[in-house]
Amino acid sequence: MITAKAPGKLYIAGEYAVVEPGYPSIIVALDQFVTVQIEQSEGFGKIVSHQYQDGAVRWRRNGDQMVIDNRDNTFSYIISAISITEEYAQSLGKPMKVYDLFVNSQLDSPNGRKYGLGSSAAVTVATIKALCQFYNLPLTKAKLFKLAAIAHLDVQGNGSLGDIAASVYGGWIEYRSFDREWLMSMRNTAGLLDIINQPWPDLKITQLTPPKELKLIIGWTGSPASTSHLVDKVTIKKSSNREAYLKFLSASKQCIESLLIGFNNGIIEQIESGILENRHILNALSEFTQVQIETPMLKRMCDIAVNHGAAAKSSGAGGGDCGIVIIDDNVDSNALIKDWQSEDITPLPLKVHEVVDVKS
Template identity: 60%
Template sequence: MISAQAPGKLYIAGEYAVVEPGYPAIIVALNQFVTVTITPSQDYGRIASKQYQENSLYWQRQGTELVFDNRDNPFHYILSAIRLTEQYAQVLGKPLAMYHLNVNSDLDSADGKKYGLGSSAAVTVATIKALCQFYDIPMTKDRLFKLAAIAHLDVQGNGSLGDIAASVYGGWIAYQAFDHDWLASARRELSLNDLLTTTWPGLQIELLTPPESLELMIGWTGTPASTSHLVDKVAIFKATQRQEYHAFLDESRDCLHRMIDGFHNQDLAAIQHEIAVNRDLLNRLARLSHVTIETTLLKTMCDIAVQVGGAAKSSGAGGGDCGIVIIDAANNLAHLLKEWQVRGIEPLKLNVHHVIE
């Protein structure tokens, strides 16, 4: 049996702007995982998930194609990852085989609470990692990111792919998206092998080292958010108020560059200051685009953290899900945690996950 894991993620700063090439974000990988296992099979294959036990998917082969018994299934990202990885396996001369693939995720709670930790990205990455082991395909992080990014885009159609980067590289990363239009053209012109080895315009991924005193706290508001719905609303704002949108982009870029410098300089106060700036920028974007990014409970969560010396903001698209706090580890955090719990904010006991080479 072959097994591979990929971690979930949370955005620290740079949301919304990061969907544009050249505008950075900071993302962190967390120690909650999607695990994919593969066991060889003879006559048919099965894709199953502990989270979707009633929706196991059975498949057979017609030549090199996977043929499925049913089309209505929750496994689109897995199927896309399989399709692309097997295409790459064929390029490398690997014969295709039958197998059972099983998925288990602890990115959501045992009772089904969705925390917004990027499960679709993690399952895409874990599936590709497992299949590369199964087919004995050597895989660098750079190539893994590119394969997973293409597979994810084939399903989702948009997004920055920063969550893919977090699942692949782990730790704290500074991320800038690649040019999606270039990729669409390059896929028509380049072989898959060339696509994985060439430089992708605009793509930047840098591992960051946080100050030793930095403590990351995560609060969950109990309300799942629809990222795609929120992003669609901001896209309308982008199309109708271009000057205001570009002002937001430029200020977000400058803020993130200063925040990244704070990591380079091990300057916790500078990082905290820019977290507060980024929160204000996102709230301004929310007002201009009529999108609820910082819900009432997210605002309460952040305000409590600020009162005890932390810097806080929503994480990801907002509208619910998680907020993050950057605070000095020497602070007494008991009061903050008590105030959160009184208001129904669940502290998530998660740590940063570093990918070992």
Template identity: 60%
Template sequence: MKGHDFLITVKAPGKLYIAGEYAVVETGFPAILVALNQFVTVTVKESNDYGSIYSQQYQENSLLWKREGNHMVFDNRDNPFHYILSAIKLTEAYAQEIGKKMKCYHLRIDSDLDSPDGKKYGLGSSAAVTVATVKALCRFYGLPMTKSRLFKLSAIAHLDIQGNGSLGDIAASVYGGWIAYNSFDRTWLKKARHQYSLTELIELKWPQLKVELLTPPKELSLVIGWTGSPASTSHLVDAVGLKKAERIKSYQKFLSESRECLKRMIKGFQTKSFEVIKKEIRYNRKLLQSLGELSDVQIETPLLRLLCETAEKLNGASKTSGAGGGDCGIVLIDNSVNIQQLLDGWKKIGIEPLDLHVHRVND
């Protein structure tokens, strides 16, 4: 088989936050996330002369590039592919450090994470596309990859573009299933990047970083509803950040209560106690409502409130997912309950149930 006929295809799942939003942005604070069975798929095929980056979603903006030595030179500068380009840059820098020869290739991206008509569900498409690109190029260049290295390379690439956030969505996309995630010290990472090579950096223990796989109780069902309006996570996180400086004492209280709530919830997963998990989901919802009031940011919109109230009538524990302000709400409900009743209730108030399931990553 000739080298340039060689086709590599990988996929990375989207994510949803279950609990611990906003607090997880602070170093060492925990959150729980799930990976979902909607994916970004990246294929790489070697080429001889020039390379291309093509997305099913952004056909009019596909990019052509050529090699000048080890550098990629682009034909057009204006593109929506910042995360992909950052992932390529990082992975190629790592490949060069371990002595791999740079090649040309065609990279193709296809995403189920936003609906065909361009609706954004808030499932972490920028994280999934970053992870899938890094993963695909690591295979293409034959780089030694573990989940820990994949997380670290993808986290650096994502942070270079977004500049804030906890990177929990990267962790969900790399590890899959249900995870408990503690965010690492981003200030340390900034300094460490000047002190270590990439090869050294991805082998180091990153301060405060922790990823633990969780197994939910067998009676637990996760149901997801979408409000029809997307939210910008980075803007919401920035807005809460601005306000927290003014009301530092209340914010510190929110942080410590969120940490304790998540610790109890993680224990609920470890002991398979659905009652404990539901109780803490409801408590986490209250904490986020109080953070919203404290910051003058509408985390739980009126429609998200209705989504939660409809679920609570059926004894489901419900809250906003992620930054709130739109996007999705989640419900943890006993699978003996007639879920159809919940879905019908949502449809009446204009909430779209998303037919998504938790995805476990094998390799």
């Protein structure tokens, strides 16, 4: 049986601006994973996921096409990842097979509630990794990112794909998104091999090394949020106040570039300052778009952390889910955690996923 896994992620800074091509963000991969296992079968194949409670999806072959038996299913990202990978395999002349695919996720709470750790991205990446092993397909991190980005976009239709980058590369990364309109045009005019074998406009993914004394603490508000819906809302609002939106983009870019200098030079105070500044920038975006990014619970979470000498902000699209705290490891954080718990904010026992495979 073939096994592949991909880590979840959290945005550290640069949210919303990162959906614009070339605008920087900082993302971290976490040590919680989606694991995909594949074994060959005959006749019918099945897709089984512990994430979903509505049973397995059964499928069969009609020539080289995958035919899903039950039309209404919640496995959209898995199916899209299979479709893209099999398109890649067929373009390299590989014969199609039937197989069983098993998915197990650590990225949700024990009762199935989402933490906002990028489970859809991680399952997309893990599925493609496993299938590339199954079909013995050549795969670099760059190709894996591109295949997973296409598969994810085919389902979600928006977003920066930074969560895909974190699941592929691991650790701390700087991420700048590619031109999605260019990709849509290429999908209509070029073959998949041609698309994944060439540079993508504006795309940049760089591994970062945090200062040794930097400690990341993650708090969960207990309230899930939909990234795609929140991004849609901001997209609708930004056109009505273009001047304010361009000001937001400029401020976010300047802030993240200062944060990156802090990472590159190992200056934790500069990183903390950048996190606090990015929080203010996102709150200004929230004000003029009327999209709630920092919920009352996230605000309490951040304010408590700041009162204990840390830097904090919402993570990702906001609207619930998680917030992040950057604090000097030499500072005692026990009182911070205790105050969180008194406000029903759950500290998540997560660590950064360490990068072992350096293959690009």
